[in-house]
Amino acid sequence: MLINIDEIGVNSEVHWIIFMGDRVVANKQQQALLKSTWQDLPIVHHYNDQIISLGEYQGAPCLAIDVGNEQLELEEFETISLRGIYLSENFPLFQTVARAWQWILFRRTHRFCGQCGSTMQQVDWEMATQCFNCHHRCYPRVSPCIIVSIRKGDKILLAQGKAQRERKIFSTLAGFVESGESLEQAVHREVFEEVGIKIKNIEYFDSQPWPFPHSLMMGFIAEHDSGEIEVDGDEILEAHWYEADKLPLTPPTISIAGQLIKETLSRIANLPTSEFDNKT
Template sequence: MLYELGNHRIELPGQAPKSTPDDRLLLWQDGELVSPDDDWVQRRSDWSSDALVDEEFIGLLDGHAYYTAQLNGAQDFPRLGLRDIGLRSETAFMLAARARGLLDWRRQHRFCGQCGQPTQAMTGESAMVCEPCQLRFYPRVSPCVIVLITRGPEVLLAQGTRHRSANWYSTLAGFVETGESLEQAVHREIREEVGVEVTNLRYQGSQTWPFPHQLMLGFWADYAGGDIRPEPGEIADARWFHLDELPEFPPSFSIAGYMIDSYRRFWASA
């Protein structure tokens, strides 16, 4: 769900270009982006190679090569969280999400899960390989459905137990199980989380969500019946809200906020 895609040229070739001092770097420390000048991107020429650990090629943005790495040592720099990046730029959020995913994958696949031997990075693609087993390990992507349930000028929003302190309501979401289609996952998750039935699913778009490695696939769905029954331990509250009286909800850089805003515009123009 990159709405800025028309403003940029983004390429993800498997083969990294030859390194230059003009390369852009996304540097991480304790799960956040290092930002000494309140900027989310650094120049390679400003950092020594000794300062970088687990370097990975991200891709090309407008012809410039972007890399990511962990910062070596316990230096104390200002930092930015991933959500801070999302509020600045969707393109920056996409690159930071890819960078975070690549580093997490590299850290979590240093050894083969089948035989326990060390893995090696492959040339030409993002993959770790176990030479004895010839198994390849690729960066993990976990598909999730995220759904805005609509009933005319009303939407059903919920507050998760883990996010109650933020005091906002959002759309419903859940992981796609092995063997499920996206549509099956929508019906199951909605039934489990709030006890209602839906119909007329309309795909709205997708967004990478690196907390830690989700791919969110968004839908609008019409309410078909049933009383709201929040899932104990998962949903603190769920209710219908009129589009003119919406509660606090996620920012528009997130697919949840985007779908709510889009439906509000759609209904206003109907």
Template sequence: MMIRQDESRLKTQKAMWVVFSRGKLVVDAKSQMLPVAHLTELPFLSSYIDDIHQLPPLNESAHQELPVFVVDMGAEHLEAAEWERVSLRQLLVSAQDIAFSVIGRAWQYTHFLRTHQFCGQCGAKAERVDWEMAMHCHRCQHRSYPRVSPCVIVSIHNNEQILLAKGVRHKEANMYSTLAGFVESGESLEEAVHREILEEVGVKVKNLRYFNSQPWPFPHSLMVGFIAEYAGGEIRCQENEIDDAQWFDIDRLPNIPPKVSIAGQLIAETVSLIGNK
């Protein structure tokens, strides 16, 4: 959850600031990093004192050198030469692990608060709950919590090569990655793996092995990673989803996601697996 902070503490404490403006993140124009400063060094936040919240670490025992404060400026446009707005995806791809975790969680909470200002059951104005991340309706007592959408992501190998696909949304970037898709209601993770792969590239897999998981804030996914072996079928790309899919030798990989993402980690693990055979 995020905790509201008092003004006196904010002015005396140096912190990392995650500031959202018109759906983008505010960063230092020179370093391209999140602001690390006192509140007095960020004059553009002077009118947002009541909207500043602290983002606690997920693990209360974890060491965190600086507090993290989150501010949502909504649709306001920031006009200051020393600050720049960058896309969330752009910063996440280049960020280190701790920044990835902080930025991703801050955005998911911000997105939740933006989209749950009114009760989804009766339409009345909802209010923020102080002791947990939730929005509560006092008219019908309905309470909403941040949504988490499970999504499977799978690396497929045939003992010698890895299957990578380029989605239609990554056509311009020419980036190939592992296959992924949302889990449907009533479906197990394993069932989702088989269905998504067959739908997207027309092949079957076997011997699924769980790899790892990663929160992914676009806008509220939980990526559950698997490594699978090819079981049969010819590649057939799903129209409007997959632009291209191919088998690649591990020493001739195309443009792939960075290792900060679970897709990059899955590819690295599969390359290592193939190389050790």
């Protein structure tokens, strides 16, 4: 929610997440979030009525500011992308910045009322915008997605879509939940649509907010039931069953995809050899 800097104190050191376009302003020497007093950040003083409170990060208040497309003079600073923060594999940092980005994206895309066209106003007691003409209220968009790791005997299914082709990465299957379907129905549908197989023994694993752009990834682990891999050729370009010692490049474990792969491989390693019979 919005906060007045006087509530924190102009001389208190806090963490700042300043978005310039879609990049975060960082300290060149520290290679981390800015940690500074308000007094020492004159470049953003004209945004003093747009400060968003994110709670705490590493024991200190964490505040976010969006300067939009303004090009700040950054003599002592540099900018880094969300992907760059993700690849640093600093999960607490990525999680905090991801949360800030989703709130800022919400504010950028909800400036006007979708019902009457009037200017929306930020309410100061929760993360929402309010139209004081027709009383329509909006909250940050969250898009539910499923992501699933599939095992067949001692092998794991890994696939490559268009987004992974350039980075030469293979990952788990994922997709958006459609209106009116449960998470489990979405898992079955996405798997069959993308690789043409049926699965069983679906088990919930964990969830992760994902800021590209505003997804909530809900992870599952499942087993192959029937069918042979037949990729759709649209979202998925290539998919194979891989043995644990012959894996392609996969996502880091800061992502839920990487965590699902790690967990599936751990379960494969602990299976009795009888489980592999007739599963290859």
